[in-house]
Amino acid sequence: MEKQKVFRVIGFWGLAVLAVIYLVPLLLVVMNSLKGNLFVSSDPFALPDSQSFAAGANYTGGVAKTGFVSALGLSLFITVLSVLVILLVTSMTAWYIARVKAWYTSALYYLFVFSMIVPFQMVMFTMSKVANVTGLDNPLGIVVLYTGFGAGLSVFIFVGFIRAIPIEIEEAAMIDGASPWQVFFTVIFPILRPTAMTGALLNTMWIWNDDLLPYLVIGSEWKTIPVAVQSYMVGAYGHKDMGGFMAMLVLSIIPIVVFFLIGQKSIIKGVTAGAVKG
Amino acid sequence: MRVSAYIKKWFPAFALPTFLAFILAFIVPFGMGLYLSFTKFRTVNDAQWTGVSNYVAALTDGSFLNSLWFSVRFTVISVITVNVFAFALAMLLTKAIRGTNLFRAVFFLPNLIGGIVLGYVWNLILTGILKALFAQDLTYSATYGFVGLVILVNWQMIGYMMVIYIAGFQNIPGDVMEAADIDGAAFWPKLFRVTIPMMAGSITICTFLTLSNCLKMFDQNLALTSGAPNNETEGLALNIYRTFYLLRNQQGVAQAKAVIFFVFVAVVAFFQLRATRSQEVDA
Known part of the structure; x- marks a missing residue:
């Protein structure tokens, strides 16, 4: 032809x-x-x-003036820790929700799904207040906030996946005398791997690039990369070092490009899988 | 049912950690936010019930209505352009053209970059172009800011949606397309009668994702124009943020705006999902 x-x-x-x-x-x-x-x-x-x-x-x-290096460290710390915590606790919760038949597990499930459509502005002001009062306004506490606010999406994709796993595997393990703890970590958790990759990807993209939550909750003392970029432009009236700023933009894009080059295949697979479940 | 009974009493170990974080970061802030939207407050503790007056103030605030109109226009145009381009690219990239993997990677990449950084990247470019062509700034006219944001969002989201559409194309059973080809269907009738109905599932997802992301857009809006000139390019999320933190004693009104925003997003998403889901067919 x-x-x-x-x-x-x-x-x-x-x-x-x-x-x-x-x-x-x-x-x-x-x-x-x-x-x-x-x-x-x-x-x-x-x-x-x-x-x-x-x-x-x-x-x-130029970059020294922008505080980029400490921002990079903070962004890495918050993103890696939050993603690990989210994947661990939400997969456990999802298993519980998917397998326990009770009114409160379905109520919880619908609450999580509901939270996914709520825009951040709805809870922005009150969440910063709660963080203040409960002492979560530090790089460790913000992990709790990310876990709570991001739980909806991760629980949702994990529950969808777990419901498709035949329950006989768990029954067999149970009859062999395994505790729920053992069943989850030796039987279920390994099967969840592909979904965990999707969850890791979606949460990493969100938390790494998130600006408003870290700005409002810890921004006065600790700056992640987006917060540092933004406050450098907003803060320096008339004295902007545009050259330094350009270098800062390049440096903030490099980790993403590296991340993409390393995990390209799983990233694209993750996006597709995440979308199909959504 | 035996598994259910077996792990039921393990709620504290399996569900409680997530649930506690969820209470702190979502349930309490959401409930408080709902309550505070009916009060006048500055520090939360001093909240006084004022009924619906915040809602009245919000809905009669010209800047809020303007931002609503901006967000709606921006969302409609971007949802259409992003999805049309992403669909077309996905069609091309599933046609055995050389180098598809490389192209796919290039188009996907911008999506991983955060809104703040993207906003400043495009600020540099658009300002440079406008200066060279008309000796004007990006903030000179609201049209510049609007078009700029649409371009930025297209550049950012097309790749992501394209990846989802590619997966959709790969899931269409080959015999369906073959049957259409054997029947001698021409390009456009085939596209509208066969391809698009077969792709309705992917279209639902992509429309939903672009729609909610555009309505909620904040970072890109802030970094590109910050609403300039005269708050004319201010979207809903940015307007609410500014009412909270830049205006004096308007926290109650800001919270009421946030509730309206939430209801608006939820209703639009609901109707969009219902409308596109009803178009889905099985092979």
Whole structure:
């Protein structure tokens, strides 16, 4: 079929052009991060020349001003810990909800599902108050907040998966004398792996990029990457070091690109699986 | 039933940790928020019942209605454009073209970057373009901010939806498409009579995801224009945030706006799901 061949060639080049257009915004930021402070806003599209080229100065000097390094550490700490805690406790809860037949397990399930559609602004003010009063307004306490506010989605996808597992496996383990604890960790938990990957991915994307919750709850003392980026732009009236800011944007995108390159296959699989369950 | 009875009394071990966190981070804040929307307060402890006056104030606040209108327009346009582009890309990428994996990765990548960073990236680009073309700023006109946000969101979300549509295409049984081809169906009739109905499940999910994300959009809105000029490009979430934290003594009104926002999102999502679900067919 000659027609199909032509179509494939046109399709390929069309997609190639589009892919380049797609990457331009990111490349532009990288390019501007190599320019001196004053040259960034004067013409963001100009290539660095002998006058504007600043080599790595933005990365060495500019970034220090933005507090990026400590923000990176904090973001890593909060994201990794929250995701691990969420996966552990919500998978346990989901198993309980899926297997125990009682009015309160279905009530709990519907409450979790309900919480998924509630916009953050609805609970934003009162959640910061609760965090204040209960002493959860620190990097460890925020893990509890993420667990609670994010529980809905994770419980939902885990319950969906567990309901599809034949219950005979658990019955057999039970008859062999295993405690519920053992049944969960030796039988159920290993089976949950693919769903746990999806949950890990969706929660990582949310928590790593979340701005408002960490800003309101711990932002005055501790800044995650999005909070640091935002407060650098809002805080520095007139004294913005745009070069340093560009370097900061590049550095905040790098961990994501690395994460994506390492886990590309599972990420795309996770998105698809998560969507089908939603 | 035996498993049920066996683990029933293990509630404290299995369900309690999540439940406690859920109470602290959701149930209590949600209940308090609902209650506070009917009161006047500054620090929560000083709340005084004022009936529906906050709701009246919210619904007669021009800036709130303006942000509602902005969010609606922005959501309608973005849901359509994102889904049409994502659908078309997914169609192309399931057609045995060279390099599909690489293309898929490139289109997907922006989705992983957070809204705040994306907002500033596009701020740089759009400001640069507008300066070069019209010697104007991004905040010069509300149209710039609106179009800019639509472009940003398309760039961000198309890849994600594309991945879901690709999975949808791969799940269409081959014989259905073959039958259409043998019958000699032309491109457009085939698309509307066969492909789209077969893809209704994916369309439901993607419309839902884009719809709720656009209605709830905050970070991108804040970082791109922050509502400039004159709060004309302010979406609902940003308006509520500012009523809480930037205006004086308006916390009650802000909370009432938040309740309205929540009900609005829930109702829209409900009707969207019902409408698109009813179109789903089985092969």
